[in-house]
Amino acid sequence: MNDIVCVQDLENHAYKVLPKNILDYYKSGALSEQTLKLNRSAFSNFRIRPRMMRNVTDRDLSITVMGEKVAMPIGIAPTAMQKMAHPEGEAATAMAAQEKGVIYILSTIATTSIEEIATVAPNAIKWFQLYVYKDRGITKQLIQRAEKAGFKALVLTVDAPVFGLRLSDVRNKFTLPSHLKFANFEGTVNVEINEDVTGSGINKYVSNAFDTSLTWDDLKWLRSITKLPILLKGILTAEDAIKAADLGVVGIIVSNHGARQVDSVPASIEVLPEIVKAVGDRMEVFIDGGFREGIDVFKALALGAKMVFVGRPVLWGLSYDGQRGVKKVFDMLENEFDNTMTLTGCATVKDIIPDMVVHKSYYSRM
Numbered sequence: 229m230n231d232i233v234c235v236q237d238l239e240n241h242a243y244k245v246l247p248k249n250i251l252d253y254y255k256s257g258a259l260s261e262q263t264l265k266l267n268r269s270a271f272s273n274f275r276i277r278p279r280m281m282r283n284v285t286d287r288d289l290s291i292t293v294m295g296e297k298v299a300m301p302i303g304i305a306p307t308a309m310q311k312m313a314h315p316e317g318e319a320a321t322a323m324a325a326q327e328k329g330v331i332y333i334l335s336t337i338a339t340t341s342i343e344e345i346a347t348v349a350p351n352a353i354k355w356f357q358l359y360v361y362k363d364r365g366i367t368k369q370l371i372q373r374a375e376k377a378g379f380k381a382l383v384l385t386v387d388a389p390v391f392g393l394r395l396s397d398v399r400n401k402f403t404l405p406s407h408l409k410f411a412n413f414e415g416t417v418n419v420e421i422n423e424d425v426t427g428s429g430i431n432k433y434v435s436n437a438f439d440t441s442l443t444w445d446d447l448k449w450l451r452s453i454t455k456l457p458i459l460l461k462g463i464l465t466a467e468d469a470i471k472a473a474d475l476g477v478v479g480i481i482v483s484n485h486g487a488r489q490v491d492s493v494p495a496s497i498e499v500l501p502e503i504v505k506a507v508g509d510r511m512e513v514f515i516d517g518g519f520r521e522g523i524d525v526f527k528a529l530a531l532g533a534k535m536v537f538v539g540r541p542v543l544w545g546l547s548y549d550g551q552r553g554v555k556k557v558f559d560m561l562e563n564e565f566d567n568t569m570t571l572t573g574c575a576t577v578k579d580i581i582p583d584m585v586v587h588k589s590y591y592s593r594m
């Protein structure tokens with residue numbers, strides 16, 4: 229029997245096999261998790277208007293992103309500490325990305341180093357997610373290592389000067405298991421993580437290490453030390469999107485960090501229309517947060533996103549069966565997205581146009 233046929237099945241499986249403190253860290257949102265629920269439920273506020281009789285025999289799911297052809301408009305968001313899900317961790321994820329031809333974003337806080345990822349997945353399209361450390365020398369070294377290792381873009385996470393309050397992590401006093409390490413920092417930064425009454429062990433690490441003084445002016449500094457294109461991850465307003473476009477950023481990821489930072493912010497999909505309206509003709513707009521089905525991807529594309537990223541589904545895939553599990557996530561999402569395209573009359577991704585998805589209020593007005 230094939231009991232894993234969708235991402236939800238993989239999530240159910242992960243809930244059975246992962247140790248509680250690890251599962252809680254992966255699945256949690258901030259505080260009472262209102263945004264976490266919204267990230268999923270908000271998709272049902274949008275309705276698809278399918279078109280018929282349009283010859284969908286030959287279909288092409290590929291797109292071109294920053295000059296690179298990718299197999300489908302679904303990529304891998306950065307998630308930290310993947311070896312807690314599977315011993316091969318980030319390497320398994322990167323190899324699955326290579327197999328499937330999708331974009332892979334490596335977290336600064338990976339349990340596998342930049343160089344190891346480059347070795348195991350030389351042909352994957354790799355982007356590096358950056359947290360800016362108070363010690364700018366360390367930050368610069370990370371960027372230079374990513375550049376040298378063939379990473380194609382820098383994804384600067386702008387929504388985490390400190391960490392959101394994830395209550396289960398506080399209760400569990402969550403820290404990285406002692407047999408694992410932050411692989412990008414050996415010998416360069418003190419990665420001691422301690423429990424703290426105000427947060428989990430990781431909150432204390434983040435407060436000690438991450439640079440809370442980051443401003444828009446720092447983009448100039450980043451540009452002065454790297455030639456990599458810079459994307460901003462964690463934008464939730466048209467105002468910030470316009471600022472990013474004015475400063476020449478090539479793309480943004482509309483994201484609420486998987487609902488792990490500020491609880492009560494909108495679902496990413498709710499924010500997307502405002503951002504596309506403001507900057508859609510000036511930069512690439514990507515999105516993550518709550519994408520679990522091909523239909524969700526279709527909706528985001530019709531609303532103007534270039535592509536979507538998934539975070540937790542990759543962790544569920546990893547904990548199911550390492551590289552094969554992550555590949556399975558993308559096989560299932562690809563199949564669902566292809567099925568949605570076929571049934572809505574879209575032979576190519578370009579055929580997914582704004583008219584095809586409306587807010588549900590469209591029908592109550594009739």
Ligand SMILES: Cc1cc2nc3c(=O)[nH]c(=O)nc-3n(C[C@H](O)[C@H](O)[C@H](O)COP(=O)(O)O)c2cc1C
Nearest residue numbers: 254305306307308335385485486517518538539540
């Ligand atoms: C366990 C976990 C770890 C994460 N680690 C990072 C990280 O290191 N850097 C980052 O920018 N975002 C991180 N994120 C946020 C994801 O990149 C992404 O925004 C989010 O997971 C998307 O939502 P989804 O999980 O519903 O797909 C993390 C999210 C989770 C769930």
Ligand SMILES: CCCCCCC(=O)C(=O)O
Nearest residue numbers: 308337430433434485488
């Ligand atoms: C101890 C370092 C913090 C891990 C960062 C991962 C992250 O972004 C998250 O949401 O968790």
